[in-house]
Amino acid sequence: MNAPLLARGPKGPLAAMRPRQFSHHGIVIEDSYSWLKAANWREVLQDASALPSDIRAHLDAENEYANAMLAPLAPLITELEHELKGRVEDEDATAPVPSGPFRYYRRWLAGAQHPRIVRQRLAGGEEEVLVDGEALARGHRFFQLGPATHSPDHCLLAYAVDEAGAEFFTIRVRDLVTGIDLLDEIPNARADAILNLHGDPVVFASDGKSFLYARLDQNHRARSIWSHRIGTQAHEDGLILEEATPGWFVSIRRERTGRHATIAVRDHETSEAFILDLERPDTAPRLVAARQTGIRYEVEIGGDAVFIRTNRDGAEDFKIVEAPLAAPRPENWRDVVAHRPGVMVLRHAIFARHLVWLEQEDGLPRLIVRALESGAEHAVAFDGEAFALSLDAGEEFDTDLVRFTLSTPARPAETYDYDMETRERILVKRQAIPSGHDPDRYVVRRICATAPDGAAIPATLLYRKGLELDGSAPCLLYGYGAYGSPVLPNFLGHRLSLVDRGMIYALAHVRGGSEKGWGWYTTGKRGEKKNSFSDYLAVARMLIEKRYTSAGLIVANGRSAGGMLMGVAANRAPELFAGIVTEVPFVDVLATMLDPDLPLTPSEWPEWGNPLLSERDFKTILAYSPLENIEARHYPAVLAIAAVADPRVTYWEPAKWVAKLRAHTLSGKPVLLRTEMSGGHMGAPGRFDRLGEFALTHAFALWVCGLAQASSDTKPAPHPLAAS
Numbered sequence: 001m002n003a004p005l006l007a008r009g010p011k012g013p014l015a016a017m018r019p020r021q022f023s024h025h026g027i028v029i030e031d032s033y034s035w036l037k038a039a040n041w042r043e044v045l046q047d048a049s050a051l052p053s054d055i056r057a058h059l060d061a062e063n064e065y066a067n068a069m070l071a072p073l074a075p076l077i078t079e080l081e082h083e084l085k086g087r088v089e090d091e092d093a094t095a096p097v098p099s100g101p102f103r104y105y106r107r108w109l110a111g112a113q114h115p116r117i118v119r120q121r122l123a124g125g126e127e128e129v130l131v132d133g134e135a136l137a138r139g140h141r142f143f144q145l146g147p148a149t150h151s152p153d154h155c156l157l158a159y160a161v162d163e164a165g166a167e168f169f170t171i172r173v174r175d176l177v178t179g180i181d182l183l184d185e186i187p188n189a190r191a192d193a194i195l196n197l198h199g200d201p202v203v204f205a206s207d208g209k210s211f212l213y214a215r216l217d218q219n220h221r222a223r224s225i226w227s228h229r230i231g232t233q234a235h236e237d238g239l240i241l242e243e244a245t246p247g248w249f250v251s252i253r254r255e256r257t258g259r260h261a262t263i264a265v266r267d268h269e270t271s272e273a274f275i276l277d278l279e280r281p282d283t284a285p286r287l288v289a290a291r292q293t294g295i296r297y298e299v300e301i302g303g304d305a306v307f308i309r310t311n312r313d314g315a316e317d318f319k320i321v322e323a324p325l326a327a328p329r330p331e332n333w334r335d336v337v338a339h340r341p342g343v344m345v346l347r348h349a350i351f352a353r354h355l356v357w358l359e360q361e362d363g364l365p366r367l368i369v370r371a372l373e374s375g376a377e378h379a380v381a382f383d384g385e386a387f388a389l390s391l392d393a394g395e396e397f398d399t400d401l402v403r404f405t406l407s408t409p410a411r412p413a414e415t416y417d418y419d420m421e422t423r424e425r426i427l428v429k430r431q432a433i434p435s436g437h438d439p440d441r442y443v444v445r446r447i448c449a450t451a452p453d454g455a456a457i458p459a460t461l462l463y464r465k466g467l468e469l470d471g472s473a474p475c476l477l478y479g480y481g482a483y484g485s486p487v488l489p490n491f492l493g494h495r496l497s498l499v500d501r502g503m504i505y506a507l508a509h510v511r512g513g514s515e516k517g518w519g520w521y522t523t524g525k526r527g528e529k530k531n532s533f534s535d536y537l538a539v540a541r542m543l544i545e546k547r548y549t550s551a552g553l554i555v556a557n558g559r560s561a562g563g564m565l566m567g568v569a570a571n572r573a574p575e576l577f578a579g580i581v582t583e584v585p586f587v588d589v590l591a592t593m594l595d596p597d598l599p600l601t602p603s604e605w606p607e608w609g610n611p612l613l614s615e616r617d618f619k620t621i622l623a624y625s626p627l628e629n630i631e632a633r634h635y636p637a638v639l640a641i642a643a644v645a646d647p648r649v650t651y652w653e654p655a656k657w658v659a660k661l662r663a664h665t666l667s668g669k670p671v672l673l674r675t676e677m678s679g680g681h682m683g684a685p686g687r688f689d690r691l692g693e694f695a696l697t698h699a700f701a702l703w704v705c706g707l708a709q710a711s712s713d714t715k716p717a718p719h720p721l722a723a724s
Helices: 003-007 041-046 053-085 133-137 495-499 518-522 530-545 561-572 589-593 601-608 615-624 652-664 687-704
Strands: 020-024 027-031 097-099 102-108 116-121 128-132 144-150 156-162 169-175 180-189 210-216 222-229 238-242 249-254 260-266 271-277 297-302 305-310 319-324 334-337 343-350 354-361 364-371 377-380 388-392 401-407 414-419 425-430 442-450 456-464 475-479 504-508 554-559 577-583 637-643 671-676
Touching: 027 615, 053 495, 053 652, 053 671, 053 687, 116 133, 128 133, 128 144, 128 156, 133 144, 210 249, 222 249, 238 260, 260 297, 271 297, 297 343, 305 343, 319 343, 334 354, 343 388, 354 388, 364 388, 364 401, 442 530, 456 495, 456 530, 475 530, 475 561, 495 504, 495 687, 504 530, 530 554, 530 561, 530 615, 554 561, 554 687, 561 577, 561 652, 577 687, 589 601, 589 615, 637 652, 637 687, 652 671
Parallel strands: 475 504, 475 554, 554 577, 577 637, 637 671
Antiparallel strands: 020 027, 097 102, 102 116, 116 128, 144 156, 156 169, 169 180, 180 210, 210 222, 222 238, 249 260, 260 271, 297 305, 305 319, 319 334, 343 354, 354 364, 364 377, 388 401, 401 414, 414 425, 442 456, 456 504
């Protein structure tokens, strides 16, 4: 490690300590930094200028300190940013999605941060620009062009924009004949990236005269579905469905048949669904199956039947059932893809002549296609130790084409249309690396560590071919482990900047994800959360034992819920790590789970436990919550990234954590916090600005491992990525 460089620079700001005690279940907790949470936090989410002056002064001081400490790395950051841009096509487009007479897609012009929404007729002709995101972004400190949906007759486009970063999207409606936005404007709509895994921001009625959407309440919770008639004001919208339970959220999705929409209502362990007739969108939705704790299901409509992915009847790794559309109740469910323990059904899609599902066994995914008429099925399988495979069902129902995307940590993504009848693969898009890339110069390996309880914990490694595995190589070890979300071994070009400089990039597939089935998730949540932490440390120790790296040469990396993993790792085994890099880290777990007014808290109780009601949950969280378990230790160097407009991990969590770490660390290594004053949970929305964030965190990782050659004569000063 470059100790002289780490020692140089001013001392970090020491946050004022204003001790406050709170008591639950007879246990008294002291929080000296609770004042960093603004009393008007709801207002702050949408306007950073509303921050109280003392909090703003502290965050500004933290940013100034981080900028001063990182200033010597400015040349490296600039070099990395240029390198990362070289791996991105300056003029790029997404794979076109056929819909009726058109194909819709997004295109980036040279130098543009934000895309255009465009379309082209299937028969050919010129590309038509529907919405220009770059033009809309001008004059905004933050701008994100969200999802868009066209009307059934292709004459209207409803599109979502976020101009603050807090994910309170506004839906606008554009007349595609005139190119002019209508007066319709719907504020506080849900259209975030996570929603897009489950639904659409807008679903048009069959006649195109109205649409349905999910609305956020004042606590940033999507708990209601509304109907908006084109040409009216948002306050005139009609309520279609409202969820009364605070911890549940709703989303809506148009079915590919076009006649119906499905409304999903869920928390983190239970779900229910409703079917809505789009020819009569103002009628009450029909319930499919009433909620039952722990039972999850997802509906796809195909013709006169529904196909449902569910864990009902003990199907831990899920199965697929079929029921009549007219009577979709559970008593009519019939297994069509039986449950097989250890083979997890990840997703399914129904088409006019085929049922398709994505399944995973022993960490490796495959696509299965079944002909509905004959029942014949075949697998679309792939070779490799580790790869990522995704299924995109598209918008068409009466088609024999299904789309998938394949990549590995070393091989860029390729998107194919697969003909389910002829079994032909049609390449739609191959991710290009303009600066050049040879996948054969890299090694991808899947190895396993042994957890304290004997579980085999997978890890995926990426490193340069020919690298000496003698313990001298630094390693970045990424982990997440929450919500059943797997850490995918996909291709991300920014990783190569570390690997090409001699680092090993490792992914720890810890419990709390679903890489080895749904049980891999359930044994890493609530009372079993300890497994996520011990799994991550087991992977780190295995990498040291097998001489991939050495203690003190590992950079721990995780964001959001993965930031909790980073905080626990720093508390329990700081000697293993050269540094901790964590974005929007969920590190104030106990206080957040005790505050039912925060946006996500009620919906998070099934994941972490409810310490308000349960003494057991309180003690479980208290035992690992990163903030409460900071002690006088030799902590590694830390870089934490926060955002004032983040509604998921509020800015004061990393601010409190960094303040307490700096007050307790004995190592003298820097503990840095950078807070973005005009950004949200997902980072910068501009494609090149996001690369700048990677350049910053990668430079820090290289620095703490001794791989960075910083400018020795650079005076402490704001670097090119100084927070605004």
